[in-house]
Amino acid sequence: MISFTVNGKTHRVDVEPDTPLLWVLxxxxxxxxxxxxxxxxxxxxxxxxxxxxxxxxxxxxVSEVAGKKITTxxxxxxxxxxxxxxxxxxxxxxxxxxxxxxxxxxxxALLAKNKSPSDAEIERAMDGHICTCGTYNRxxxxxxxxxxxxxxxx
Amino acid sequence: MxxxxxxxxxxxxxxxxxxxxxxxxxxxxxxxxxxxxxxxxPAKLNAFVKIGTDGKVTFMCSQSEMGQGCHNALAMMIAExxxxxxxxxxxxxxxxxxxxANPRYVGFRAVGGAQGTGGSSSVRNVGVNVRRAGAAAxxxxxxxxxxxxxxxxxxxxxxxxxxxxxPSGRKVSYGALANDAARQVAPDDPVLKQPSEFKILGKRTPxxxxxxxxxxxxxxxxxxxxxxxLIATVAxxxxxxxxxxxxxxxxxxxxxxxxxVVQIGSGVAVxxxxxxxxxxxxxxxxxxxxxxPMAKVSSPGMYQKWAELAKGPTAAERLKVGDVPAALAGGxxxxxxxxxxxxxxxxxxxxxxxxxxxxxxSVEIWAPTQAQSWNQHWVSQLTGLPPKAITVHTTYxxxxxxxxxxxxxxxxxxxxxxxxxxxxxxVVWTREDDIQHDFYRPASYNxxxxxxxxxxxxTAWRHRIxxxxxxxxxxxxxxxxxKDGLDPTSVQGAADYFPxxxxxxxxxxxxxxxxVPSGFWRSVANSQNGFxxxxxxxxxxxxxxxxxxxxxxxxxxxxHAARLRAVLDLAAQKAGWGKPxxxxxxxxxxxxxxxxxxxxxxxxxSVAKDGKVKAHRVVAAxxxxxxxxxxxxxxxxxxxxxxxxxxxxxxxxxxxNGRVEQSNFNDYKIARMDxxxxxxxxxxxxxGEQGGIGEPGVPxxxxxxxxxxxxxTGKRIRxxxxxxxxxxx
Numbered sequence: 001m002i003s004f005t006v007n008g009k010t011h012r013v014d015v016e017p018d019t020p021l022l023w024v025l026x027x028x029x030x031x032x033x034x035x036x037x038x039x040x041x042x043x044x045x046x047x048x049x050x051x052x053x054x055x056x057x058x059x060x061x062v063s064e065v066a067g068k069k070i071t072t073x074x075x076x077x078x079x080x081x082x083x084x085x086x087x088x089x090x091x092x093x094x095x096x097x098x099x100x101x102x103x104x105x106x107x108x109a110l111l112a113k114n115k116s117p118s119d120a121e122i123e124r125a126m127d128g129h130i131c132t133c134g135t136y137n138r139x140x141x142x143x144x145x146x147x148x149x150x151x152x153x154x
Numbered sequence: 155m156x157x158x159x160x161x162x163x164x165x166x167x168x169x170x171x172x173x174x175x176x177x178x179x180x181x182x183x184x185x186x187x188x189x190x191x192x193x194x195x196p197a198k199l200n201a202f203v204k205i206g207t208d209g210k211v212t213f214m215c216s217q218s219e220m221g222q223g224c225h226n227a228l229a230m231m232i233a234e235x236x237x238x239x240x241x242x243x244x245x246x247x248x249x250x251x252x253x254x255a256n257p258r259y260v261g262f263r264a265v266g267g268a269q270g271t272g273g274s275s276s277v278r279n280v281g282v283n284v285r286r287a288g289a290a291a292x293x294x295x296x297x298x299x300x301x302x303x304x305x306x307x308x309x310x311x312x313x314x315x316x317x318x319x320x321p322s323g324r325k326v327s328y329g330a331l332a333n334d335a336a337r338q339v340a341p342d343d344p345v346l347k348q349p350s351e352f353k354i355l356g357k358r359t360p361x362x363x364x365x366x367x368x369x370x371x372x373x374x375x376x377x378x379x380x381x382x383x384l385i386a387t388v389a390x391x392x393x394x395x396x397x398x399x400x401x402x403x404x405x406x407x408x409x410x411x412x413x414x415v416v417q418i419g420s421g422v423a424v425x426x427x428x429x430x431x432x433x434x435x436x437x438x439x440x441x442x443x444x445x446x447p448m449a450k451v452s453s454p455g456m457y458q459k460w461a462e463l464a465k466g467p468t469a470a471e472r473l474k475v476g477d478v479p480a481a482l483a484g485g486x487x488x489x490x491x492x493x494x495x496x497x498x499x500x501x502x503x504x505x506x507x508x509x510x511x512x513x514x515x516s517v518e519i520w521a522p523t524q525a526q527s528w529n530q531h532w533v534s535q536l537t538g539l540p541p542k543a544i545t546v547h548t549t550y551x552x553x554x555x556x557x558x559x560x561x562x563x564x565x566x567x568x569x570x571x572x573x574x575x576x577x578x579x580x581v582v583w584t585r586e587d588d589i590q591h592d593f594y595r596p597a598s599y600n601x602x603x604x605x606x607x608x609x610x611x612x613t614a615w616r617h618r619i620x621x622x623x624x625x626x627x628x629x630x631x632x633x634x635x636x637k638d639g640l641d642p643t644s645v646q647g648a649a650d651y652f653p654x655x656x657x658x659x660x661x662x663x664x665x666x667x668x669x670v671p672s673g674f675w676r677s678v679a680n681s682q683n684g685f686x687x688x689x690x691x692x693x694x695x696x697x698x699x700x701x702x703x704x705x706x707x708x709x710x711x712x713x714h715a716a717r718l719r720a721v722l723d724l725a726a727q728k729a730g731w732g733k734p735x736x737x738x739x740x741x742x743x744x745x746x747x748x749x750x751x752x753x754x755x756x757x758x759x760s761v762a763k764d765g766k767v768k769a770h771r772v773v774a775a776x777x778x779x780x781x782x783x784x785x786x787x788x789x790x791x792x793x794x795x796x797x798x799x800x801x802x803x804x805x806x807x808x809x810x811n812g813r814v815e816q817s818n819f820n821d822y823k824i825a826r827m828d829x830x831x832x833x834x835x836x837x838x839x840x841x842g843e844q845g846g847i848g849e850p851g852v853p854x855x856x857x858x859x860x861x862x863x864x865x866x867t868g869k870r871i872r873x874x875x876x877x878x879x880x881x882x883x
Contacts (some may be wrong), residue, residue: 036429037505043503073288089360094368100368127826127827
């Protein structure tokens with residue numbers, strides 16, 4: 001049994017220790033918002049926070065997160081009201097939407113450390129993400145907008 | 155329940171009572187199962203629109219939502235015709251029904267065509283039926299309202315969910331009238347609103363699914379869960395066309411969680427209680443393959459063969475105007491070039507997957523699919539069950555781009571479910587499976603010859619396309635393949651609409667493919683032929699010593715090219731064509747017609763000393779006939795530009811000994827945020843038939859960028875993708 005916290009709730013799972021966290025979240029805990037895109041840490045669709053740091057859940061073994069605190073897109077806000085989610089809605093970022101959970105989680109980790117990122121800092125933080133719908137410009141704009149909201153205390 | 159016929163469209167508009175009360179409007183087809191049959195049990199009814207006795211409007215969308223925004227656009231059409239607030243319309247994914255046939259896919263059946271989403275057709279082809287349904291409901295509600303208020307029908311109008319008697323101001327809600335309306339005959343040909351009456355269509359309308367998507371909540375195919383469901387991965391022969399000779403499942407079956415190992419048509423499926431077990435089980439399989447003849451095929455040999463065929467005597471003629479050989483012989487200047495474009499993968503962010511439950515006498519499928527009818531057809535062929543025993547539930551699609559018009563991944567799931575003992579099974583492809591077992595955008599080898607007159611303008615244009623055909627693989631459209639090998643989907647964009655006023659034009663095609671599966675890729679052959687034509691016309695402009703924009707413009711003099719010229723002008727003007735740019739930045743221009751829409755783009759590009767290409771800004775102009783939602787048009791043109799750009803910079807599937815050499819995003823690269831240019835989209839309200847919007851943004855970007863590269867370096871890109879080593883200073 002491996003025990004860890006997801007979105008504030010403690011879970012104990014009985015799975016093979018080498019199972020990627022991604023599949024435990026999706027198949028054992030029913031948290032589908034974290035997506036499978038490549039399985040080898042190349043696309044960012046599976047990004048979650050482990051103890052506040054962005055991590056690729058597709059290459060993070062569940063044994064590595066024993067005792068740790070995980071946040072997924074479902075835990076970012078209860079009702080889609082995180083400033084990043086609000087900004088994503090205002091900029092109408094998603095097309096197919098598949099990669100957006102991971103994009104938002106990386107953006108949240110960036111804004112937790114940098115309240116006023118430049119274009120270059122955003123591009124560096126988001127470089128591990130792929131969106132084949134091509135929503136990058138809107139993502140950059142939404143991150144700036146969310147940062148501004150957070151600076152105003154929204 | 156009575157139906158009326160609209161003979162010219164061969165569909166019946168039908169009204170009936172909804173389960174639990176209310177009005178339902180849908181279509182059915184003569185002789186096909188579906189609404190006519192289902193009418194006995196309203197719960198089964200697949201309809202376009204439902205108005206409950208509580209006034210709630212539900213729109214059941216026949217089309218698949220893969221990011222292109224068609225659910226939203228079609229719901230806007232319903233709201234417009236029905237005279238209700240767009241936000242009050244609940245949008246649901248419709249099921250599968252012959253009545254949901256997309257009129258674009260005629261030829262699949264004798265009547266009605268296939269239900270599916272592709273060819274930028276949802277709004278322009280399905281939209282009219284959606285509007286008819288909305289208009290019929292409005293008409294019937296007004297009649298019911300007038301009767302209820304005992305007023306003249308001519309004095310009653312529909313307004314914001316009510317029928318209003320204009321002179322008195324009295325009104326009755328749709329909900330209160332829905333049951334009465336359901337007892338009426340649906341009007342034969344309801345009068346659609348005129349554009350001057352539109353309140354919703356043409357206005358900026360945010361998408362309804364954004365909140366869902368930023369909260370991680372949409373249900374994609376991979377998120378499907380069924381009671382007792384198992385997960386499977388399939389080991390497929392790495393060589394196209396290869397078959398299983400023998401396999402040993404012993405080690406795979408020892409992996410904890412693996413339940414069964416079964417052979418299916420496409421390979422060996424490992425069925426387990428989790429993805430990870432299924433994948434580890436697959437890794438442990440020992441399979442001997444019969445690789446077949448493709449094992450001897452590699453990319454260099456294919457292109458070599460195509461280069462020979464390009465010189466050969468035999469080809470299928472597609473377009474012949476004037477006398478090209480004579481004009482080539484008599485020109486003042488001759489320009490020749492050979493171009494190559496590669497096979498491309500689709501790389502939907504959600505890898506291929508499907509869930510199926512084979513139950514002996516019926517099959518239930520849950521899939522992120524663009525092709526409900528074709529899925530049903532092929533599953534029927536596989537199982538011998540009648541189509542109506544096969545149900546397809548459509549989920550959200552994590553990208554589509556044409557890949558999900560195929561049925562291979564659905565067949566994997568159905569076969570595995572059956573072979574595993576009629577249990578529900580979700581088949582999950584890894585990214586490697588997805589890239590190595592795609593139906594690729596066809597590769598081609600092309601030769602061009604042109605003659606210029608003394609004024610530098612072209613007098614002859616010859617283009618031969620040699621390469622892979624889509625219809626060789628897309629069998630339900632095989633009847634469109636001409637006996638001489640001409641595949642209309644492979645010459646699309648090179649000859650069907652020829653914008654340039656050139657007196658002598660000859661385009662032909664040689665169909666040749668040793669066996670690389672080929673399929674529909676966003677904008678289909680427009681993606682390569684747009685690049686080819688718009689690169690070669692640029693070559694001619696430079697050979698003539700003329701400005702590439704003015705040169706095109708002058709050649710777009712005939713009326714049929716007027717709308718393309720208008721977007722060309724708009725893009726050039728908005729981009730400041732001819733005005734100075736920062737040092738090292740250069741412009742290229744291109745224009746292309748596809749899916750009834752006209753699109754021109756100007757790209758601003760720099761090339762670094764190491765050959766690295768950077769697109770800084772793209773100015774696009776689009777004329778889609780008329781505008782449904784400007785937000786969606788902008789998003790789709792932006793997305794189309796990105797999809798075409800990342801392919802031009804990186805996209806290339808190569809074959810070695812019958813195997814795809816690429817496997818994941820490390821070697822099939824997708825451009826990242828810092829490579830995305832600024833994009834400006836200018837929409838021209840045209841006056842014509844409705845055009846598509848999902849695809850027309852793709853074709854102009856590769857030539858616009860390559861033409862800018864020529865302006866920057868004097869080097870002409872005649873082979874995609876663009877490689878830095880071609881451009882090193």
